[in-house]
Amino acid sequence: MVGLFRLLGACLLLSPALVNAQINMPRGVTPVSQDIYGLHMYVIWIVVGIMAVVYGVIIFSLIRHRKSKGAVAATFSKNNLLELMWTIVPLIIITAIAIPSIRVLIEMDDYDAADLTVKITGHQWKWQYEYLDQGVGFFSTLSTPIEEVIGVEEKNEFYLLEVDEPLVLPTDRKVRFVVTSNDVIHSWWVPELGIKRDAVPGYVYEAWARIQEPGIYRGQCAELCGVNHGFMPIVVKAVPPAEYDKWIAERASAAKTAQGSRSDLTLPEAMKRGAALYDQHCGACHKYDGSGMPPTFPSLRDSSITTGSDINRHIDVVMNGVPNTAMQAFAPQLDDEELAAIITYERNAWEHDTGDLVQPSQIQARRQ
Numbered sequence: 392m393v394g395l396f397r398l399l400g401a402c403l404l405l406s407p408a409l410v411n412a413q414i415n416m417p418r419g420v421t422p423v424s425q426d427i428y429g430l431h432m433y434v435i436w437i438v439v440g441i442m443a444v445v446y447g448v449i450i451f452s453l454i455r456h457r458k459s460k461g462a463v464a465a466t467f468s469k470n471n472l473l474e475l476m477w478t479i480v481p482l483i484i485i486t487a488i489a490i491p492s493i494r495v496l497i498e499m500d501d502y503d504a505a506d507l508t509v510k511i512t513g514h515q516w517k518w519q520y521e522y523l524d525q526g527v528g529f530f531s532t533l534s535t536p537i538e539e540v541i542g543v544e545e546k547n548e549f550y551l552l553e554v555d556e557p558l559v560l561p562t563d564r565k566v567r568f569v570v571t572s573n574d575v576i577h578s579w580w581v582p583e584l585g586i587k588r589d590a591v592p593g594y595v596y597e598a599w600a601r602i603q604e605p606g607i608y609r610g611q612c613a614e615l616c617g618v619n620h621g622f623m624p625i626v627v628k629a630v631p632p633a634e635y636d637k638w639i640a641e642r643a644s645a646a647k648t649a650q651g652s653r654s655d656l657t658l659p660e661a662m663k664r665g666a667a668l669y670d671q672h673c674g675a676c677h678k679y680d681g682s683g684m685p686p687t688f689p690s691l692r693d694s695s696i697t698t699g700s701d702i703n704r705h706i707d708v709v710m711n712g713v714p715n716t717a718m719q720a721f722a723p724q725l726d727d728e729e730l731a732a733i734i735t736y737e738r739n740a741w742e743h744d745t746g747d748l749v750q751p752s753q754i755q756a757r758r759q
């Protein structure tokens with residue numbers, strides 16, 4: 392019993408220390424996340440106060456009015472003062488919680504006057520980030536090697552919390568997020584930014600952050616979204632504004648150059664790019680060796696679509712997807728060259744060796 396009380400006392404006194412032990416919620420690195428933390432601690436203390444009073448009365452009554460001492464139950468059935476008290480006291484408590492809560496809620500919803508806007512789209516199973524004013528966009532996919540997932544290699548420190556390309560954001564600037572989804576409901580959750588926003592297809596929800604410290608902040612999809620729900624982590628890399636400006640300028644000019652050059656692919660080029668893109672965008676469902684997980688995710692090995700002579704049938708499935716299945720339309724997600732490379736890869740990998748080479752111009756021709 393004494394041990395229990397000691398533990399309880401330690402919990403209360405050491406609450407900030409327990410953040411590091413991941414027992415308490417993080418304080419975070421934005422004004423909103425810190426205010427959420429403050430509100431949380433404030434409510435916890437009120438709860439502790441209520442608990443002390445309630446348990447105090449119960450324990451006092453148990454000891455003071457115990458049967459062995461000859462206690463006799465009271466028989467009164469009405470006490471106006473008591474009733475007034477248990478109406479007024481909760482009212483005061485609720486008001487004392489409501490006022491700071493509403494203040495934090497209003498602060499969380501203050502999306503105006505943002506310095507930049509990032510559109511976040513959830514996909515099965517990856518996140519897409521678009522810097523709306525700069526014309527820069529990319530996908531961020533899990534980078535944990537498959538060997539660690541299946542247990543043949545030791546898991547690293549950031550197992551399932553690492554991506555190929557993090558979301559790069561400036562510190563000390565107001566970043567507005569618009570969050571949506573391409574398929575099912577996901578949720579973009581980064582505890583240290585104090586943000587958890589549902590990504591719902593057909594809707595756009597907003598959030599914002601002004602990050603105060605450079606660093607790497609990790610999060611996860613927080614809405615069960617299918618078999619690889621645990622495989623779409625979030626990594627935010629916050630850098631000083633000057634560094635961010637340099638990064639975004641480089642990305643923007645790279646995006647422009649890529650748009651201008653549309654040359655034909657050679658087969659080795661297409662296979663190399665296609666293999667990497669296939670692993671990134673298709674491997675989660677169709678597996679890295681193309682064997683899929685039938686019957687839900689079909690095998691692409693020796694399928695009539697990936698090896699049949701009607702290449703356009705193959706192109707159309709990948710570009711338009713299959714309605715009402717997890718096979719999404721990739722035409723809006725990938726550019727002509729990327730689609731051409733992936734399709735070429737599928738037609739030649741896994742001993743398919745059809746020799747077919749799909750060119751970006753063929754994809755372009757089939758875009759509506």
Ligand SMILES: [Cu+2]
Nearest residue numbers: 577578612616
């Ligand atoms: Cu998800």
